[in-house]
Amino acid sequence: MKCSPDLRRLTQAGALLCTLWLAACGSGPTVPGQLSSATPPRAGVAAAPPRPSNAANARDYRRDAARHIYDINAKRIYEGKLPALLYAIGTLEVNVDATGKVVSMRWMRAPKHAPEVIAEIERTVLAASPFPVATKLGKVTYTDTWLWDKGGSFQLDTLSEGQL
Known part of the structure; x- marks a missing residue:
């Protein structure tokens, strides 16, 4: 059965809202096809709140947010230069x-050819909340590009070591 583009967008928006609502309730959504190499960040550990961000703009805040994601997901960060061909690349805006x-x-x-990567990135971002408080900005919207390896490791463009 074919769906109209408007219905498809509405369905996708509804799915994202459900995911955010479930995250706010304290229980993460179950993601079919979740990457097996992913270890849930902060599983059962009460972590200290992140250091505040003194970023003066969204571009500077992006670096603090990327560092925060790296700190939580240290075992999942691809070490060194990424391979020439990546499994998935996606650019996500986060409010x-x-x-x-x-x-x-x-x-x-979105890396539409890899829906499991889309779900895993969203889960990773939600699991990293709360992010550093932007003391000079209040609320902030930032964008970063996720560079995803076949094995489930990643780098963020902001902190990337480049590609071979």
Whole structure:
């Protein structure tokens, strides 16, 4: 059965809202096809709140957010230069409120050929909440590009070591 583009967008928006709602309730969504190499960040560990960000603009905040994601997912970060061909590349816009909580996400370029990567990136971002509080900005919207390896490791463009 074919869906109209408007119905498809509405369905995708509904799915994202459900994911965010479930995350706010404290129980993460079950993601079919979730990458097996992924270890849930902070599983059962009460972590200290992230250091505040003194970023003066969204571009500077992006670096603090990327560092925060790297700190939580240290074992999943691809070490060194990425291979010439990556499994997936996606650009995600993240809206963070004045307390560091993720309030919404929007794909600017989704790796549609790899829906399991889309779900895993969204889960990783939600699990990283709260993000550093942007003391000079209050709420902030930042964008970063996820560079994903076949094995489930990643780098963020902001902190990338480049490609071979």
